[in-house]
Amino acid sequence: MIKKILSVFMLAIAFATAQVADDPYAYTSGAQEQDTPVMNINHTENDEPLFAVSIHPISMFILSLIDIPSVFLTIEGNLASHVSLITRPYLIWADFSDSDEDLDVFLFGISEGLRFYFNEGHRGLYLAGHFNYDRVSLEYTYDGNSRDNISTHANGFGFGFYLGHKFRSGHFTTSFDIGYVYSHYSASGKAEDDIDKVATVGSGYDLNYTFGFAF
Numbered sequence: 001m002i003k004k005i006l007s008v009f010m011l012a013i014a015f016a017t018a019q020v021a022d023d024p025y026a027y028t029s030g031a032q033e034q035d036t037p038v039m040n041i042n043h044t045e046n047d048e049p050l051f052a053v054s055i056h057p058i059s060m061f062i063l064s065l066i067d068i069p070s071v072f073l074t075i076e077g078n079l080a081s082h083v084s085l086i087t088r089p090y091l092i093w094a095d096f097s098d099s100d101e102d103l104d105v106f107l108f109g110i111s112e113g114l115r116f117y118f119n120e121g122h123r124g125l126y127l128a129g130h131f132n133y134d135r136v137s138l139e140y141t142y143d144g145n146s147r148d149n150i151s152t153h154a155n156g157f158g159f160g161f162y163l164g165h166k167f168r169s170g171h172f173t174t175s176f177d178i179g180y181v182y183s184h185y186s187a188s189g190k191a192e193d194d195i196d197k198v199a200t201v202g203s204g205y206d207l208n209y210t211f212g213f214a215f
Contacts, residue, residue, distance in 0.1 A: 048121055052076040052173050054212025056090075068094045074175075074210050081120045086113040086128060102141040109134040113162075121168070122214075128162040132183065151190045158183030160206060174211040181206045 056072035063070045070092045077085040088111040096103040113130030117123065134156035142148040164177025182203045189196050 048078055048081060049168075049171075049214035050078050052122075052212055052214035054173060054175070054210035056208060056210055058209050063092065068092060074208070074212070076115070076122070076214075078122065079114075082117045084115045084117070084122055086115050086130070087111070088113075088130075100143045102139075102143075104137075104139040106137045107134065109156075111160075115162075117166075123166050123168040125165050126163075126177075128164065128177065128179075130160045130162065130179070130181075132156070132158045132160065132181065134158075134183075134185075136187075152187060154185050154187035156183050156185040162206075162208075164208075168214060171213050171215065172211075173214050174209075176209050177207075179206040179208075180204075 052075070054074045054076075056074070059072050060070050070090065072090045073088065075087040075089075077087075079085055090107075090109045090111075092105070092107040094103075094105045096105075109132065111130045111132045113128050115126050115128040117126045119125070134154075136154045136156070138150070138152045140148075140150040158181055160179045160181035162177045162179035164175055166173060166175035180203065182201070184199070184201045186199045187197070
């Protein structure tokens, strides 16, 4: 009888021990084990692009309506979360000809500036300051009399301040800004042996709308 009781007792102990061993909280203070956070090494909260390239579609479209081809670009480089370097090169060229006269116009310009965003991520409201350079060349040729032929060129330097807003969704960007620009131009013209030089200053508003891609 005692052997049967001892055997049952030993089996009960063995069973109880097995249950405790299977309990993952048996060796802890009773608090549940915290889940180990899963880290996604491919995710980052900082989605700021390294650079963006945009065109100025409205300016290019309007000039194309009067047969003046043009290219206007805005290239933006990331310097910091709120700051970017802006480069705006532009080209305009045209050829106006008839039976006796030929007029060729070529303009190259570049604008360099710093843009400050009020929000991180290179989006939203911004302020910018720019320095500008323009080079304009004009060649007028008259078939009837070479003395009427004129060759001129002008160099312009200036600066401007802009207020704008940029929208960015993924790789797509679009922006609008308005600026006030001050410029100084010096020009020289040659007709036969006569050379004239003039200089002028001016100021005005500059409107820009862009769309493009960020990378």
